[in-house]
Amino acid sequence: MKKIVLFFIISLVLFSCTQNGQKNSENVQAILDNAGKNKAELQKVLDAYQEPEDSLKLQAAWFLLGNMDEQGYLYYEVADSNNTEIGFYALDYPTYDAMTRAWDSIVEVRGKLHQKKVSFTKDYEITKADYLINNIDLAFRVWEENPWSKHLNFDQFCEYILPYRSTNEPLEDWRPYFIEKYAWLKDSMKTINDPVEACIWINNDIKSWFRFDPRFYEHATDLGFKELIEGKLRTVLLE
Template structure:
């Protein structure tokens, strides 16, 4: 054991290592989990230093990774075999579950977590490592692939919290020899990925908004069986396929779309080792490789899923102080790859012994997108923040978000514009504003003062001989350079806007 640990640590201090665990943690991990020790012994016996480095990377970053299991059970905790894809829509799902409840009684959600450290086997890791190295040698799209990129975009044995399975073999068995030859005969990784994408478009598709509520992350075999899912499912499926084929890939996502009430979105990317360029694409869609256009203007934060544990996430394992959406989040920020960004330095009145969050207005409240934590500083620093957005510095306490300072706008030059210091304000007739969204608003659309939440006016299509008008409430006026909350109850749209002195509208 002692020799194994010393041997392993040699790789951890080498310049090619990308791990974050310290020596004591690594030593304890190997000591406590004999399956991991068996993998090290296997490659040490073969004197395979390259695969030993790969083992080191996986062990050092295995951390709290594992499989989340979600099920629906009866009072005896027996599964009722629930699968959302067995129902054609929400009404059909409710009818089906009601019929099950009539026989089995009240149904309960059951969640469990299977940590990889306790459940992964030596043979599973060995098979995964061997197949990853085999495809690295075979695939022309891995030529000149660095070890760092190989470790992140080919080697990992999982992409999320799906159940463990030998997906590399399953993927390759789903292709004919002719198809594999076609893939590797393409001269560009874009063409090869587009070819693979077309094949899987026929096997899996978007299943509708009802899938957004599903927490379960499905494995490759489960995805192909169910054939339907949300964008996360489509990403996971395509990443598994591409990595099995030796095409370096991963996924990016946004949690919130500006100040709207929409859900976020996930998409894939591939790495072209010839150009060293990342190409994003929506998997299983016509917005495929080479034709990607992110339809969300200036999303506040774009994140990239990582297998490696990131050093800046050191407090993300403390559930008592971290916002729940960011707890154990192992992503890195790549907003600057998609939008113009700036680095923010915000002065504080005093040093705070808790994380501060940069929040975006979403669906009626401030939602944290990233945090800063340094109790020894009286400033808050946020890097790579998207421009032309509305933000607020907040605290998270007792499951509520509190404003630390008033909301502010980051303009196109990267300057912070505080709400109270917006330029000269003047009264304006909203009916004269030439903005399509305001002009096309329907009945049951209201405008509230953003700060006081008081109704300023409402949209009236036809009432008392007035048609297509914004009618002021009481004696209140609409003013330029003031934030307002636009709420369309019929479409559930909630947005923030201000009208500038020239009559143009900025939406946030």
């Protein structure tokens, strides 16, 4: 498992992760056309920011929708050598050793196991207007209020603060939790406009209550926000 210095939660709290391949607004119409029954929900997002004072938020909405084509929830199942799904869930086992023993016993019977991509649910097919509007509003709030992000221009805001997901996890409303959890940060920092110091504070806090779990070596589906918080488990190592 690749080691990283800052766990993805830091990215969610401070900036959020970059959407791959910024696309121009011409893609928005294609997204709306492909959204099927969900088109009305996406249109509501654009309609929500028609006042002159909301012009930047409208641009942000266009950015999110224009980058939605490859965004979604990717679900895996463990499959055997015949590519048959076997219903193996790594977190059902209390320890990594217990999981490994179960894995090895299945291999003896069913051959080499692998992670099989079962489904990919595209965001533009299911995401509701309220979710995106709330994400946009809270993203602007933290951009404008957090001293370590005020220096970012709008393009940087769109890349590092605005995105609503980290990878291919289930969509959940994570921003309110982290805004409240790290409300103390500004009062604790020596240089409140230094994003590196903010990262260090959050990284140290996360390491105090989150633990790496090696069972994720055999759990390819990204966990959702609630699962990560409730289990206090992380899928990567922190240095």
